[in-house]
Structures are given as C-alpha cells and as structure tokens.
Amino acid sequence: MRSCSRHTKALIAACLTMGVLAGCADEAGTPVDGGPPRPPASQDGAVSAPVTKVLVVIEENHTLDQMHAGMPYLASLADQYGYATHWRARAHPSEPNYLAIVGGSTFGVTDDATPSVNARRVGQAQSIFGQALAAGKSAHTYAESMPENCHQWDHPEKSVGKPSYAARHNPWVYFTAERAQCLEDDTDLSTFAADAASDTLPDIGLLIPDLTHDAHDASLTEADAWLERQLAPVLAGDDFRSGRLAVVVTADEDDRLQDNTVLTAVLHVGLTHKVVDTPLTHYSLTRFMAEVIGVEPLGEGRGAPDMRAAFGL
Incomplete structure (x- = not known):
C-alpha cells in the first residue's frame, strides 16, 4: 500500500x-x-476536456427495465451519470444491431450467421473502426474468449461444445475490406485492463463480453459483476476523470417481448443524474462515435437523432 x-x-x-x-x-x-x-463524482455542467474517446460495451437480450432491476452496478452508474429512457434497438436478432452500431446499416442481415455467410452482404463497406484508422485515430475491439485475432467462427464450435465466443457479437469480423486492420486490432481481452490503467484505450473501442458475461447464456447478476470488474480501471483512469473518455453501455436488443427499448447508460464526468427522454437509436451511437473522431457518420447515422446534443456532451 x-x-x-x-x-x-x-x-x-x-x-x-x-x-x-x-x-x-x-x-x-x-x-x-x-x-x-x-467511480469519480459526476459534475453536470462542469468544465471538462472535450470527449475524444468512446468505449462501447454491449450486453444481450434484455429490456431497459430488466437491466435496471437486474444489474445494480450498471443501474447505479446510469443513475449517477446518465441514461436514455427511449433508446430503441434496430432489429432482431442480435447481429444486425451490432452491424448497425459500427456500420450505420444492418446491410439487409436478418439472422445471426457467421461471416462465411453474411460478410458478402456487408461487402466492401467501411466500419467506424476503419474510419478511425483512416483518419489517423486508433480503434480496437476487445473480445472475451476469442481464440485468435479477428476470429470468424464461434468458439468452441457447436460441434465441439457450447460456444463462449460468438462471432455474431464481434461486428468488425464482417467487414472484409478491413480484414488486415481487424487482424491487428480485433483481439482478446488480455490487454484491456492494462490499456485502461495506462490511459491507452483507443479513440474508438468496443468491449465484447462472452456469452456468459453478456447475460446471453447466464444471469444479469453475472454480467453485472463482470462489468464492474472491467470498468473499475476505466473509471479510475485519467482519460475518464478528465472527461476525454465517454463510456456507453447498451444492449443489442430486448427480449423480443416488448418494443425493443433497451437500457443505454452514458458515463461521463460532465453528467449528473441525466435522464434523456429524447427518442434515440443504435444509429445515434453510430453518429456519436463519428462526431467524436471528426468523421462523417456512416449510413443511417447521418440522419440519426443527435445523442451528443441530447446528453449535452
């Protein structure tokens, strides 16, 4: 000590x-x-550094109310900083929502097939990760339980056992035009804690829990405990405490029993108990990430409701 x-x-x-x-x-x-x-105290309206980095975390298949009730740690952060009450996912099942967030389109995908099937639908399109790198910024995906960089199949494969890593939850692997960058910067979780602690998280980052820790195959309680462990060094870092980093935690879709409204929490030191009632969507996040790094929003992100204005960031 x-x-x-x-x-x-x-x-x-x-x-x-x-x-x-x-x-x-x-x-x-x-x-x-x-x-x-x-977590550091939020300071709504306080002067802070401009947001230059975004870290996105995506949970699975639960409504706003389910996540708020079943994930007390996340709920406490949402209440402390800010969250949206009318944030709609774009589709069912999971995969098109991930593609929408990072690519500004579902690309006509209506299932959860691996890149061997659905990468052709994405074609030569660009992702927010590719945009960031082309603009001289940094981008990185951290995928828990992924066996090798930019892995395009579930692991272990279903013929071997129950998968823990799901390729459908790792959207960068569908963008074939960016395969070289994906092989470099789409990695497992091994460096995440160190990157967070040393304030070297990328300008655009995506943290992908495995199927146990995203509440897909296990409980919200387990997902919440995992999230707390991962976010501890992030929220203690200078990037977050200065206001340079905003953290967005959302869900890909709801439980298919309601209207696809999901909890989206926005963690930033400039927010205090911010509750946003403005209708927002996953394309709002597409737009927000692009605006933070100073590039044109992709696809539907260009006309999406303005998340940055809604939260006052």
Whole structure:
C-alpha cells in the first residue's frame, strides 16, 4: 500500500473527527477502509476536456427495465451519470444491431450467421473502426474468449461444445475490406485492463463480453459483476476523470417481448443524474462515435437523432 500524503492524512483526521472514516477516499478515489475504488463524482455542467474517446460495451437480450432491476452496478452508474429512457434497438436478432452500431446499416442481415455467410452482404463497406484508422485515430475491439485475432467462427464450435465466443457479437469480423486492420486490432481481452490503467484505450473501442458475461447464456447478476470488474480501471483512469473518455453501455436488443427499448447508460464526468427522454437509436451511437473522431457518420447515422446534443456532451 502506498504511503499517505499529508493531504490524505489531514483528510483522514477530519473524517475521524466527523465519525465518517468509512466514507472517505484518498486522492485516487480508493476508500481508506480498503473497499473497491469508487467511480469519480459526476459534475453536470462542469468544465471538462472535450470527449475524444468512446468505449462501447454491449450486453444481450434484455429490456431497459430488466437491466435496471437486474444489474445494480450498471443501474447505479446510469443513475449517477446518465441514461436514455427511449433508446430503441434496430432489429432482431442480435447481429444486425451490432452491424448497425459500427456500420450505420444492418446491410439487409436478418439472422445471426457467421461471416462465411453474411460478410458478402456487408461487402466492401467501411466500419467506424476503419474510419478511425483512416483518419489517423486508433480503434480496437476487445473480445472475451476469442481464440485468435479477428476470429470468424464461434468458439468452441457447436460441434465441439457450447460456444463462449460468438462471432455474431464481434461486428468488425464482417467487414472484409478491413480484414488486415481487424487482424491487428480485433483481439482478446488480455490487454484491456492494462490499456485502461495506462490511459491507452483507443479513440474508438468496443468491449465484447462472452456469452456468459453478456447475460446471453447466464444471469444479469453475472454480467453485472463482470462489468464492474472491467470498468473499475476505466473509471479510475485519467482519460475518464478528465472527461476525454465517454463510456456507453447498451444492449443489442430486448427480449423480443416488448418494443425493443433497451437500457443505454452514458458515463461521463460532465453528467449528473441525466435522464434523456429524447427518442434515440443504435444509429445515434453510430453518429456519436463519428462526431467524436471528426468523421462523417456512416449510413443511417447521418440522419440519426443527435445523442451528443441530447446528453449535452
């Protein structure tokens, strides 16, 4: 444990005087009682650095109400920072929604087939990842349980056992014109924590849980616990605390029993208890990512409702 600074010692003494030591934290946001790091306090309207990075996390197959009730950690972040009440996914099943977010189109895809089938529908189209790299920015996908970079099949394959990595949840693998970049920057999760801790997350990042941790094959509780572990170094980093990084957590689609409204939480230090009632869609996220890196939004993103304006980012 690092030694306390004079400022920290004075803070602890003041807390003892008030009888609230357990609630105090050091300069890094780590509670002095040894508990887990707390997210930095949001400051709605406060001056912060311009948003230059976006990290997107996509959960699976649950409604706004289900996620808010079943994922208390995510719900607490949504309530602390901000979330949308009328955010609609674009389609069923999963795959077209992932393509919509990163490509501005579903490309006519109506199923969850692997790239061996559906990459031809995407054709030579560009993704937000390819856009970022072409503009001199950085892009990276972190896919949990993926056996090799830019892997185009489920793993393990269904003939061998129950898959944990689903290619349909890794949209970059469908963009054949960007295969070389995908092979370089579409990786497993092994460097994510270090990249977050060292403030070297990319300008456009996508964090993909496996089928256990995205609530597809397991519970929302497990997905929530995994999310807390992954976001801890992100929310403690200088990129996030300065306002340079915005984190967006959404779901690909609902449970197919309602109107496809999903929880989308926007985590940024400039937001405090922000509840956005403006109708938004996955194409709004397409537009937001493009605007952050200064490129033209792809496809339907060009005319999508303005997420940046709605959240005041």
